[in-house]
Amino acid sequence: xxxxxxxxxxxxxxxxxxxxxxxxxxxxxxxxxxxxxxxxxxxxxxxxxxxxxxxxxxxxxxxxxxxxxxxxxxxxxxxxxxxxxxxxxxxxxxxxxxxxxxxxxxxxxxxxxxxxxxxxxxxxxxxxxxxxxxxxxxxxxxxxxxxxxxxxxxxxxxxxxxxxxxxxxxxxxxxxxxxxxxx
Amino acid sequence: xxxxxxxxxxxxxxxxxxxxxxxxxxxxxxxxxxxxxxxxxxxxxxxxxxxxxxxxxxxxxxxxxxxxxxxxxxxxxxxxxxxxxxxxxxxxxxxxxxxxxxxxxxxxxxxxxxxxxxxxxxxxxxxxxxxxxxxxxxxxxxxxxxxxxxxxxxxxxxxxxxxxxxxxxxxxxxxxxxxxxxxxxxxxxxxxxxxxxxxxxxxxxxxxxxxxxxxxxxxxxxxxxxxxxxxxxxxxxxxxxxxxxxxxxxxxxxxxxxxxxxxxxxxxxxxxxxxxxxxxxxxxxxxxxxxxxxxxxxxxxxxxxxxxxxxxxxxxxxxxxxxxxxxxxxxxxxxxxxxxxxxxxxxxxxxxxxxxxxxxxxxxxxxxxxxxxxxxxxxxxxxxxxxxxxxxxxxxxxxxxxxxxxxxxxxxxxxxxxxxxxxxxxxxxxxxxxxxxxxxxxxxxxxxxxxxxxxxxxxxxxxxxxxxxxxxxxxxxxxxxxxxxxxxxxxxxxxxxxxxxxxxxxxxxxxxxxxxxxxxxxxxxxxxxxxxxxxxxxxxxxxxxxxxxxxxxxxxxxxxxxxxxxxxxxxxxxxxxxxxxxxxxxxxxxxxxxxxxxxxxxxxxxxxxxxxxxxxxxxxxxx
Ligand SMILES: Cc1cc2nc3c(=O)[nH]c(=O)nc-3n(C[C@H](O)[C@H](O)[C@H](O)COP(=O)(O)O)c2cc1C
Ligand code: SF4
Ligand code: SF4
Numbered sequence: 001x002x003x004x005x006x007x008x009x010x011x012x013x014x015x016x017x018x019x020x021x022x023x024x025x026x027x028x029x030x031x032x033x034x035x036x037x038x039x040x041x042x043x044x045x046x047x048x049x050x051x052x053x054x055x056x057x058x059x060x061x062x063x064x065x066x067x068x069x070x071x072x073x074x075x076x077x078x079x080x081x082x083x084x085x086x087x088x089x090x091x092x093x094x095x096x097x098x099x100x101x102x103x104x105x106x107x108x109x110x111x112x113x114x115x116x117x118x119x120x121x122x123x124x125x126x127x128x129x130x131x132x133x134x135x136x137x138x139x140x141x142x143x144x145x146x147x148x149x150x151x152x153x154x155x156x157x158x159x160x161x162x163x164x165x166x167x168x169x170x171x172x173x174x175x176x177x178x179x180x181x182x183x
Numbered sequence: 184x185x186x187x188x189x190x191x192x193x194x195x196x197x198x199x200x201x202x203x204x205x206x207x208x209x210x211x212x213x214x215x216x217x218x219x220x221x222x223x224x225x226x227x228x229x230x231x232x233x234x235x236x237x238x239x240x241x242x243x244x245x246x247x248x249x250x251x252x253x254x255x256x257x258x259x260x261x262x263x264x265x266x267x268x269x270x271x272x273x274x275x276x277x278x279x280x281x282x283x284x285x286x287x288x289x290x291x292x293x294x295x296x297x298x299x300x301x302x303x304x305x306x307x308x309x310x311x312x313x314x315x316x317x318x319x320x321x322x323x324x325x326x327x328x329x330x331x332x333x334x335x336x337x338x339x340x341x342x343x344x345x346x347x348x349x350x351x352x353x354x355x356x357x358x359x360x361x362x363x364x365x366x367x368x369x370x371x372x373x374x375x376x377x378x379x380x381x382x383x384x385x386x387x388x389x390x391x392x393x394x395x396x397x398x399x400x401x402x403x404x405x406x407x408x409x410x411x412x413x414x415x416x417x418x419x420x421x422x423x424x425x426x427x428x429x430x431x432x433x434x435x436x437x438x439x440x441x442x443x444x445x446x447x448x449x450x451x452x453x454x455x456x457x458x459x460x461x462x463x464x465x466x467x468x469x470x471x472x473x474x475x476x477x478x479x480x481x482x483x484x485x486x487x488x489x490x491x492x493x494x495x496x497x498x499x500x501x502x503x504x505x506x507x508x509x510x511x512x513x514x515x516x517x518x519x520x521x522x523x524x525x526x527x528x529x530x531x532x533x534x535x536x537x538x539x540x541x542x543x544x545x546x547x548x549x550x551x552x553x554x555x556x557x558x559x560x561x562x563x564x565x566x567x568x569x570x571x572x573x574x575x576x577x578x579x580x581x582x583x584x585x586x587x588x589x590x591x592x593x594x595x596x597x598x599x600x601x602x603x604x605x606x607x608x609x610x611x612x613x614x615x616x617x618x619x620x621x622x623x624x625x626x627x628x629x630x631x632x633x634x635x636x637x638x639x640x641x642x643x644x645x646x647x648x649x650x651x652x653x654x655x656x657x658x659x660x661x662x663x664x665x666x667x668x669x670x671x672x673x674x675x676x677x678x679x680x681x682x683x684x685x686x687x688x689x690x691x692x693x694x695x696x697x698x699x700x701x702x703x704x705x706x707x708x709x710x711x712x713x714x715x716x717x718x719x720x721x722x723x724x725x726x727x728x729x730x731x732x733x734x735x736x737x738x739x740x741x742x743x744x745x746x747x748x749x750x751x752x753x754x755x756x757x758x759x760x761x762x763x764x765x766x767x768x769x770x771x772x773x774x775x776x777x778x779x780x781x782x783x784x785x786x787x788x789x790x791x792x793x794x795x796x797x798x799x800x801x802x803x804x805x806x
Contacts, residue, residue: 064788103794124795132799133791138782145778 004053004168007077008040011066012093012137013059016154017084018042021056023157031161034168039076048076054167055080056160057146060090061138065131074144079167082146083160085153087139094137102135152182205313206240206272208232215250222251223572225261225554229268230495230535234336237316238272264556264703265537266320267495274309274316276354278302280332283322283457284693285615285678289329297344298332301351315354321540321697322457323496326615326678327383327622335360336498338378340368372467375503382464383622386638388609389593389601390469390585391625397471398516400591404479405522412483413439416587419595420607425451425543425580426650426674427749431587434577438567439484441575446486448477449571449578451548452493455540456651457697458676461611462581463497464623469585470507474531476584478517479591481529484577489531492548495538504533540701544748545578546570547703558703559748582611582675602628606667610675614639616648617681632662632671641679646686646765648678652694653753655760656686686761687768692720694757702750708742709751715739716758723772727779733769737762 010018018041024031037043038052055077061067073080085091096105110116110124140146148167150159159179166173208214214231218224228247232239239262248255262268267279280286280295299305302315309316325331328340337360339350346365353363361377368379384391404412417432438446450473454462465473477489493500508531511517521527534552541547542557549571551557570576586608590598599607606628612635615621619640626635632647648656649666650673657664657671664671680690695717702709716739719732740759746752762769785801792799 064784067782067784102791106791106794126795126797128797128800132788132797134787135790136787138787143780143782 003034003036005038005050006035006040006054006056006164007038007048007052007073008042008056009058009069009073010041011057011059011069011087011140012062013084013086013091015041015058017058017087017160020084020152020154020157021160024161025157027161031164034165048072052077053079054164056083057081057087057140058083059086060093060140061134061143062093063131063133067134067143070140070144079147080140080144081148081150081163082140083150084155085151087146088141088149088151090137090139091153094139097136102133106133151180206236206238206243208236208240208243210235211243211246215247220250220252222253223552223554225251225258226535226537226551229258229262229265230537233268237274237277238269240270244270260556261554265495265539267538272309272313272316273318275314276334276360277316277318278332278334279318279320279323280306281321281323281325281329282319282693283326283329283697284690285326285458286322286329286331287693288616288680288684288689291330293344294330294332294342294347297347298351301347315351320496320538321455321700322459324454324460324463324494325380326458326460326613326676328381329615333496336377337361338380338496338499339365340378340380373503373506375506376467376500377502378499380463380467380499381622382467384464384468384625385614385620385622386624386626388611388625388627389589389598390465390472390582390609390611391623393469395589395592397475397511398514398522400588401475401478401482401516402522404482404591405524405527409439409483409485412479412591415595416483416590419586419590419598420605421583421586421590421598422606422668423580424582424586424610424675425545425578426456426653428668428672431579431583434567434579435480435483437565438575438577441568443574445488445572445574446484447571447574447576448480448484448486448489449545449548449552449576450477450489450491450581450584451543451545451578452491452497452581453536453540453543453548454494454497454581455543455701456653456674456676457694458613458615458648458651458678459674460613460615461623461675463500464613465581465585465611466493466497466500466504470504471511472585472588473581474508474511475516476579476586476588477531478521478529479587480577480579480584482527484575486577487528487530489529490552490571491531491533492536492542492552493533494536494542498535501533501535508533539703540697541703541748541750544750547748548578549576556703558705559750561747603665603667603669605669610666610673612666612673613676614679615676616679617641617644617684618679626666628667629665631665632657632677635666635677636662636679639679641681643682644679645682645684646680646690646761648680648690649676650674651676651678652697652757653749655756656680656690656764657760658764661764686765687720687724691757691761692717692724695720695754698750698754698757702754706746706751708739709746709754712739712742713754716755720758722781723769725781726772726774727781728769728773729777729779730770730773731777733762733766733773 039045039048055073082088106124111122156179162174218227244255244258248258304310306317325340330342331340369381371379413432413435421431422428452462481489517530519528536542539557542551544559546560547557566576601608609625609627611625646656699713704710722728740755743755788799
């Protein structure tokens with residue numbers, strides 16, 4: 001059986017979910033037997049070089065770049081998994097959604113906040129090269145179809161591992177209470 | 184009208200309210216003294232202040248806290264829980280316009296528009312001179328005479344644009360609301376009732392027929408052993424009329440069995456279920472029957488104190504009901520040595536709520552009566568063991584207690600001869616919606632939905648909402664079902680929805696909003712999933728739904744069982760029962776793909792780009 005190809009990305013996330021993936025410890029050796037990585041921060045492949053089977057998404061979408069990457073993942077992966085609170089519900093970054101408009105957020109960050117010191121021209125970053133900020137932080141499934149969701153902040157290594165193994169081997173997923181219990 | 188239109192409105196917020204309108208209550212000391220600075224009476228204190236000055240300021244909160252020797256937060260959390268309490272000014276005349284589904288069916292939006300025009304401010308705000316405030320409110324129990332509004336405790340029913348003009352005119356001329364005369368209103372039942380609300384009794388049965396002398400049942404009871412009284416109630420097979428249908432005699436027996444120095448009887452007159460107004464009519468027409476029933480319950484369980492928990496919306500009945508109570512005291516049917524029996528004491532006081540549907544749930548009702556937020560308690564222990572002030576307490580619906588009086592008077596055998604084997608006696612039904620004769624119908628259990636539809640003159644019926652939003656929405660294939668605990672159970676209301684209505688938008692969405700608003704917030708599914716349900720509905724309604732949205736709603740429905748109380752258990756019922764009985768209304772709106780995104784990059788980046796002064800770059804590779 002040829003190895004399944006996996007891609008991963010971190011959008012508006014903290015990389016904690018990727019850390020959790022690495023927390024599978026010595027099982028990473030087994031993982032390498034099972035899958036091949038394509039575009040991912042893990043192997044630093046920056047663009048898709050082939051069609052992938054599984055895309056692992058950490059983080060929601062807070063800017064146009066996130067949207068672009070996410071859509072690219074949808075195009076290039078057969079199955080997409082939202083991993084972690086941020087991808088599933090926006091998570092911590094989404095705290096900005098209810099409390100203030102994006103204008104207020106930008107003004108607070110770049111103009112009004114006590115720690116703003118050297119912005120005499122009162123500029124909110126506007127370089128063409130910068131991604132454009134979205135009005136709010138969106139969960140991934142509101143932008144593209146997501147096939148599976150792995151909850152947690154971050155999801156336990158065992159949960160990610162069990163899900164990957166199930167997907168790759170086609171067996172039913174092992175879901176003991178401990179791996180989806182959060183406190 | 185040019186003048187009123189130019190009148191500006193102010194969105195009141197915590198910062199500007201003190202300069203905007205005076206909120207200081209000069210009578211606060213008198214009010215606190217009236218309730219003996221008793222923490223348990225916090226609801227009454229807040230109600231009195233709110234009624235006095237139209238809001239409860241931070242200074243008042245501080246003074247109450249100091250006086251009652253509790254923290255400010257204790258006061259604030261009660262204050263913030265109830266719809267009719269406000270930290271911000273609500274105006275000298277606070278207009279609360281009913282926003283129930285039936286009110287909307289009967290033309291509420293035109294009335295709302297007329298009010299905004301005449302008054303000169305938007306809903307959710309007060310006029311700049313602090314005279315008039317406009318607010319939405321959940322069903323006020325007037326579904327048979329909508330659109331209706333409450334203004335300073337007086338209810339104005341059957342509103343038309345003309346009536347709105349007259350009313351606002353009166354207000355602008357500084358009339359007391361009770362002095363505003365409107366032609367064509369029905370006469371109030373009693374001179375102490377200040378609102379012209381019609382009782383609209385269309386069919387009388389054992390409870391609504393005035394065929395017994397006040398006090399006869401009670402005088403009979405006090406010669407009996409309390410256990411024998413409970414036995415009679417048990418023999419009648421009477422089950423609670425508040426919705427849950429718990430056997431009344433058994434409830435009393437449990438409560439009596441818990442020995443304690445004090446027991447309480449509560450009558451649940453919160454009647455918050457939209458579409459239900461039968462308790463309002465019973466309280467208007469047969470209050471003596473109810474109070475006698477409470478006294479009988481008191482005698483049976485060994486209680487000397489009864490509390491009528493009455494929803495704030497029915498405050499216009501206060502003077503009248505107080506008067507009935509005094510008469511009963513004069514007749515020695517309440518008070519000390521009742522019926523001449525030495526040492527037999529029982530009295531009743533009225534406890535008002537502050538506008539919260541969940542307070543109809545019995546343990547929330549008790550919390551509220553203790554002056555707290557109306558959050559349901561964890562059970563067990565049930566109220567019969569630890570209820571009001573942790574003492575054994577019976578909570579019964581208005582109609583249940585009235586039935587008790589009749590059962591004692593005419594015997595359980597007579598009662599069992601009415602209705603069906605498992606559902607004995609009668610049921611007072613509130614009927615509203617698309618029919619010729621909305622109003623109150625007291626029927627025997629066992630009537631079919633079709634019987635009722637015929638009786639009330641309903642044609643071209645699309646659906647019938649049985650038992651309010653928490654009940655179920657049924658289609659014509661179920662109209663042959665019987666109203667009975669063993670078939671189609673109901674707390675007492677039927678809303679008839681004609682074929683010309685948009686069921687999802689007019690009914691399901693309104694009910695879902697209702698539950699979102701009324702959830703007490705303790706349980707996550709009840710607080711959060713209701714909003715998710717609403718989002719899904721709206722997505723489907725915008726034509727962007729897919730099959731998965733429906734599948735997800737059905738899955739989520741199961742999660743609602745994890746909530747603590749009946750509100751959360753039933754909050755998805757409007758959706759779930761219409762998904763079951765009117766699925767095609769949903770599927771007709773679905774797209775045939777498996778996924779639709781409503782995300783629009785251009786819209787989503789617009790604001791931030793404007794703030795930063797850049798031109799959005801939506802070029803090729805972003806799409
Ligand atoms: C959210 C909610 C609202 C309720 N509202 C009322 C009400 O307005 N009136 C009522 O009698 N019972 C209401 N109930 C039912 C009460 O909890 C309780 O079962 C009833 O008052 C008991 O009286 P009964 O045995 O005479 O029916 C409500 C229950 C829930 C969960
Ligand atoms: S879910 Fe938690 S761990 Fe994962 S990206 Fe978000 S904040 Fe980090
Ligand atoms: S189910 Fe809803 S209303 Fe009932 S306790 Fe929970 S949050 Fe409160």
